[in-house]
Each structure stands twice: as structure tokens, then as C-alpha cells.
Amino acid sequence: MSLLTAFASVLLLAVLLSSLAHRTILSTAALFLVAGFVLGDGVLGVVSATAGDDVVGTLAELALFAVLFTDGMRVGWADLRTAWRLPGRALGWGLPLTLVITALGAHYLVGLGWIESLLIGAILAPTDPVFAAALVGNEKVPPRLRQLLNVESGVNDGLALPFVMVFLAVTAGSADLHLGELAAELGLGIVIGVVVPWVAIKLERTRWFAASTQYEPLNALAIGLLVLALGKITHGNLFLAAFAAGITVATFGQRQRESFEHFGELIAEMLKLAALLVFGALITPALLGAVGWRGWLFALLALVIARPVAIWISFLGSGLSVREQAAVAWFGPKGFASVVYGLIVLGSGIATAQEVFQLVAVAIVLSILLHSSTDVVVARWFDDEREVPAWYGTARRLSERARKRAPS
Template sequence: MVALLVFGVTLLAAVLISELADRTIVSTAVLFLLAGVAVGGGGFGLIRLEPDSPVVGHLANYALVAVLFTDGMKLGWGRLRSAWVLPGRALLLGLPLTMLATALLAHFVAGLSWLDAWLVGAVLCPTDPVFAAAIVGREGVSRRLRHLLNVESGLNDGLALPIVLGILAVGGVAERSLGLHVVELAGGCALGVAVAGGALWVARLRFFGIARSHEPFLLVAIGLMVFALAPLVHANPFLAAFSAGVTIATMRPEETEENNAFAEQTAELLKLGAVLVFGALITPQLLHAVPWTGYVFAVLSLVVARPIALGLALVGGKLTGREKVAAMWFGPKGFASVIYGLMVLNSGVAGAVRSFNLVAIVVAGSILAHSSTDVVVARWLEPKAKAT
């Protein structure tokens, strides 16, 4: 109950300063992170959690499934086909280059073994648009830049997951073989398409009629069914949620635009709760356990690895100079990285604790840096976006 009270108080504070946050560098995500640090083991000790605590894993899983589901509902196949070039470059070239650059930094700067370095590179290559909300959600920013960041962040979580599982399997520390992981991932995609497609087909039958007041719950029901069915049929719940969202956006794009507000708000609450819990994990012990080379790695992974990788991927792309700089900078790390980091922590890899500590430092630094600069960069972009 203490955790729920802290979350409620922090949520109230976030609501009260939300208008200020929309206009300044003040960030509600940072507020929840700092609140978690304050009440966690490194602060007043009201909430004491360890990275392997069940509540951490459960909340992170719920948040990521909700994020992937709502991200998918923004990315119907028609929309993807209409403007695929820039996101395709970011995903097919920028993502592996980011992973490569991060892995090299993790090995040569942070001193990780090659296996741990590649794992950290894979864990930290996904991006999260939540911490750059002023960019993705601001109408004054060009559509092509918003589309690029939306599609990239919507798809790279799912692309990074099989890489993480594959490295663990090749390293001999995964619970299941690489082949079983592939089957699980493919099963997740199939499950999401089947459940979402079947539910929407049933909803169209003349026998049924959905009241307008209940329309948003159709999407929530699909998401809950996919999440509950995935473990029962040994399918990956994350890819199942994402493919279900894409299926909804493809079959009924007009419905997702009108009725996904409830699903997005639910996902936002889960994400903010996950940020609070993540903040509670940032203790003096964790900070002290990271050597100075780890902090150098964290800075370089944010200001060198992603910018250089995406800059190379976008060479020749139809973006203005300012748009390219914004895309290179806004590669925020979020919930996917935390969850994949927890997978590594529980995998039995020799350097798992050290790897997770590095991931935690990078994610915390990303939340602070990207959430505090999105409004500034958005205003910098807007004059150039009016003609786009």
C-alpha cells in the first residue's frame, strides 16, 4: 500500500505540473524517476526492492506489453508501406550499427567480456519515444521526423528481443535452445494476428452491436486476451502484443485513431509505475558498484553510439539538417532495455550483475537527458517544419 500511495501522490504532482512540463524542460517521467529514488533503498527506504524482486519483473512485463500493443496500433501496414524508407534505414542499418558501437564501447571502455558486451549492446539498442514525447506528439514537428521516430521505436523493441535471446542461447546460458526461441517468437506473431483478427471479425457480425461507450474496451479486451494466452501456448507475449496492435491498425485504422486513447492512458500509467519502481532500484550501492569507466561508457553510449550509427544510416535521406540532428539525439532508452537487462541478470551469465548495473545507469541517464531536452529541441525544429 505504501508503494501505491507514493505512486498516487507522484501522479497527482505530475498532473498539477503537466501544463508546465509541456512548456519547459520539466519532465513528468523524471519526476517519477526521482520519486522512486527518494523512497527506495537509497532514500527514505519506504520501498525496498531488488532487481530480482517479482514485482519488478511483473510490472516491467505489463508495461512493455502495453507499450508494444499501443505502439502497434499506430503502425498499420498501409502506413508503414507509405513511408518506409527512413524507418527502414533506421531499423535495418541504424539498429545493428548502434548495437555494434555500444558493444565495442562496453568491451573497450567498460571492460566487459565480449559475450557481456554484445548482450549490453543488444539490450541498449531499442529506443522509447515516451521520453521524447514533445517530439513525437508535437504537430509543429515535421510528419516525416515523427513517423521515423514512431516507427523505429515501435519496431526495434521486437527486433532486439530475438537478438538478446539468441546471444544468450549461443552463450549456453539460456533456458531454451535458439530453435525454441525462434518458434516462440514466431508463435507470438501468429497469436497476435489470430486473436486480433478473429476478435475484429466477430465484432463485425450483424448479431452483435457495440455501444459507442464500450468501443474502447474492445481494444483492451484484445490486449488482455493476447497477454493471457501467450504463456499458455508458449508464445512470446511481447511480439504477440505488438502484432495484435499492428493487426488492429491494419484492419480498422479509423477505430484505432478514435478509440485507443483509453489503451494509451492505461499504458502510460503502467510505464510511469515502472519508472517509479526502476528509480527505487537506483541505490548508492548500485551507483558505487559501477566503476568510473562505466559512467564514461554510459555517456558515450548516449552521445556517441546512437548519434553516429543513425547519422550513418540516414546519409542521403530526405531530412533537413535539424531533423537529422534531432533523430540522432533522440534515441532514448526505456522499458524494453530494463526488461531485457533483467533477462540478462537472471540468465546466469558470469557478468550479469555488472551488465545490469551498466544498463540501469544508461537508462536512468537517458530518462534525465532526453526527457529534459525534448521540448527545447521541438521548439528548435518547429520553424523549420512549417513548410514540411
């Protein structure tokens, strides 16, 4: 079975089950991950994929570019200015604290060197609300909590990226370490991501150019493709370019943002699911067993200690209720950015690439399975109607009827 056939089949199944997934603990992301694992070389062997395959690297690159581009569009500068207080705590304190606590676990529990441990911390620090969709999309969850999770997850992928690249460069050793060149690539990516969409939006506002209603959704797509092409030609960092481009479009092109939003999210979702399928195919029973009990314990602690402790410290005195803080602390799922960063490390050729990837893979697998299967349960925690037992409402109605019938 080819990769395309496998993806099309699982995608059709996911579409047919999507309504059920919105109401239950069934997760589309988990479906693709498990399907990749079962179809991969480790189990059925009908889909073959290795880290060195061109399709793996290309798919991961395109998927992360699309995700960061659409993430950036959700958090224009105006949105950040009006809703920065709580997300600022999560990003300014929570992200680095999560990185450090995770690195401490990797160093002292697994025995990795400090740089490799910091690399793993940077890879696992970003969060993804896709695996907590029922919580983020539930209108009975406090708006500030949903906004906090959305803004945090939209920004932290891009913020974690420089740390991943720097620690990866340091891990590669002095022969491959060119921090000046790395800084130039990161800076060039940001410049491309800001200049290209700004010029494109300004051109459309002149009297010589105007996008028709039919082609309006393609405007932002064309901007994204041009940013991608120029980033490849100039060797600017594609991922920072994508994130910066998304923020620039959201800031200066509200019309372009709105017309592209649904279309862009579908493109990013398809690429993301395809990459999850490939990621699952790379995970084998041998890989899951190779990490040993220390690796599994590290992955569990990364989910139940690193993020919760970092969030508890970050939100001291913030005014969030205990229930809200608990929800934010738990729903820090290791999402798609961590998947792609793990694939980047696996293909980097560093000496510890396999070990780092194995630990990251185990943490991501646990996160996807645990977070995507508990989002509905925790979302109901905020449903005030569900907090009252069903029998209570019936008993109260019967009591009121009896009182009305009773003689005065």
C-alpha cells in the same frame, strides 16, 4: 510506505505538474525515476523493492506488453507502406549499427565478453519518443521528422526483442541454450498476436455481433487481454505477441484502433510510470558507484557516439537537412523497453546479470535526464518564430511606422 501509496502520491504530483511539464524541461518520466530512487532502499528506504520480487517482474511484464501493444497500433501495415523510406533506414541500418557500436564500447571500454556486450547493445538499441515528447508533438517540427521518430520508436522495441532473447539465452550457457525452443516461443507469439485480433475483428463484422458505443473502447482491451492469457498458457513470447496484435488491430480494425487509442495510451502510460518508479527504487548510490568511471564513460559514449554515428551512416544521401539529422541522432533516448529488458536480465540468473544491469541502468538514467530535459530546447530550434530575436520584430514594426509617417 507501500508501493501503491508511493505510486499514487507521485502520480497525483505528476498530474498536477503536467501542464508545467509540457512547457518546460520538467519531465514526468524523470520525476518517477527520481522519486523511486529517493524513496528506495538506497536513500530514504520507505519503498523496498528487489529484482526477485514478484511485483517487479509482473509489473515489468504487464507494462512492456501494454507499451508494445499500443506501439503496434500506431504502425499498421498501411502506415509502414506509406512512410517506410526514412524509418526503414533508421530500423534497417540504424538499429543494428547502434547495437554493434554499443557492443564495441562495452567490450573494449568495460571489458565484458562479446556475448554480454552484444546483449547490452540489444538492450540499449531501442528508442522511446516519450522522453522527447516536446519534439515529437511540436507541429513546427517537420512532419517527416516527427513521423520518422514515431514509426522508428514504435517498431524498434519489437525488432530488438529477439536479439535480447537470443543473446540472453547464449549468455546463459549451453545447459540452458535451446534455440529451437526459443524460436518456437517467438513464432508462437507472433501467431497468437496475428490470429486472435484477426478472428475477433472478423467476428464483430458478422451480423450476429456488434459492439455498442459504450463498450467499443473495451474491444481492443479484450483482444489484448486474450492475447496475454493465451501467450501465458501456451508459453508463446508475450512481447512479440503484443506487438503483432497491435499491428494486426491497426491493419484490419481501424475503428477498434481509433476507439481504443486514447484509452489504451493512458493504460500503457500508467503501467510505464509505475515500472519507472520501481526501476528507480532498484537503483542505489552503491549501484551507481559500482560501475566506476569506465561504466559512466561507456554510458555517455552510448548516448553521444553510438546512436549519432549509426544515424549519420544510415542517412547518408537521404535528403534530410543537417538540423534534422542532428535531431534524429540526438533523440534516440534509451526508453522504457530498455528498462524492462534490463529488469529481465537482472532476474534471469546469468552470472553477469548484475554487471549488465548496472551498465544498462546508468545509461538509462543518463538518457532520461539528458533527453527529457533537452526536448523542449531542441524543439524550439525548429520554431521559425523563435529563430528571429524578439527585438528584431519590434524594431521592424517601428521602422515601418516611421516610414509611413514620413512625408513623401
